[in-house]
Amino acid sequence: MALNEKRTRLWHAFHSLDDSLTGSVPKSQLKVLTHNIASILGLQNDGSGLNEYMSTPTLTLNEYLYYMQVEVFDCIKENDTFGSNDRLDKIDKEDRNKIDIDKVDDVCWMICKRKYLNRENRIILDEDVLKLWKIFNFLAETDEEGKVLLPVVMDSQEVACLGEKYTQIIGRPWKTKEFDSVADEINTFYFQQMLNFLETWCSLGLSGLDVGLAIKELYEEIICDVIKKGFLTKKGQAFANWKDRWFVLLPTVLSYYVSSDLKECKGEIKLDSFSKVERLRVHTVMPISNKSLAKANRFVVKGVDRSIEISAPDIRTKNAWIRAIESAIAYCSQTGSYQKAAFKQRKQARDALRNELQKQEKKKHEEEENVKREREDLQRRLTEKESRLKEVNEMGEKKTTDT
Secondary structure (H helix, E strand, C coil): CCCHHHHHHHHHHHHHHCCCCCCEEEHHHHHHHHHHHHHHCCCCCCCHHHHCCCCCCEEEHHHHHHHHHHHCHHHCCCCCCCCCCCCCCCCCHHHHHHHHHHHHHHHHHHHHHHHHHCCCCCCCCHHHHHHHHHHHHHCCCECCCCCECCCCCEEHHHHHHHHHHHHHHHCCCCCHHHHHHHHHHCCEECHHHHHHHHHHHHCCCCCHHHHHHHHHHHHHHHCCCCCEEEEEEEECCCCCCEEEEEEEEECCEEEEECCCCCCCEEEEEECCCCCEEEEECCCCCCCHHHHCCCCCCEEEEECCCCEEEEECCCHHHHHHHHHHHHHHHHHCCCCCCHHHHHHHHHHHHHHHHHHHHHHHHHHHHHHHHHHHHHHHHHHHHHHHHHHHHHHHHHHHHHHHHHC
């Protein structure tokens, strides 16, 4: 079981226990944290091994992370099955890892939540702060190899992306210039800074419930990997009738429900790299009896084992759905989270841009230095020339005087 994705959670818990801000935590407190994480993962580890690990009464974060990897996470086998109270079938490594992360989240949040929930002028409800905390961990800055950096922070441009989505959901304009002025001062955001930004800068005047609905939208997109969702009209399979359905697009499946509460799923179409989307047009010449069945803005989704015909309310919605489904199909051959891949692409793009800007800045600086050296060299030659002329003049005057 890899430590990388657990580093963010353990970092939050560790620093919440580090009340004195010394960079180390007593082993007695870490024993409790270790025992709780091991227990929730189904392991027998009461943390007593910490007594023999290192000779100091306290541990630094890196020392504790190493201990957790060796003594806890490495003890979980890739094909472990769940206990008798859960599913007994084996699950793949990716699914197991997601479940384990959720469990580690629960333990670490219990420790660090007092630090994040205790704030003035609260608008965001406690359960939504937890959702934002998970989003923050998901979008935390990484190195080029994808390893989470410590301390855990979000890049200012990633915060801007999140803030822009949030304001779009709540129906407010995104103030790019105002945020850029903030980003000039803060290049990376800690969770408390990101929370404060969304709460005081974006949510003033809104109720906790309205904010909660917006955060729920963000959570479903980023954490639940929902690429797109919304009402569309679906053509029946047995009868050529049309019914409104709530569609939810995930990276490998397009599901449809009776309503947006997702209580009754009416079906799904599985997607793979061979799936496709075809645009349809209403035939201008058709029997009068069939015109009532005609729908504009239609398209067909051809999945792994079936196809469905769908109609959108307008051409813009149709094109947006087609792009989203084609994006999901293009991703089918890859593994892991769709949103994590999108995050990596954004990071690569901004890193490339920043590297290019740094190169341009370096080049500009070198050119300025060259110009400066040339001016200094010119000034030196002029000074030497003036000095030589002065010497010649002085020698001439001396000869004249001697004569």
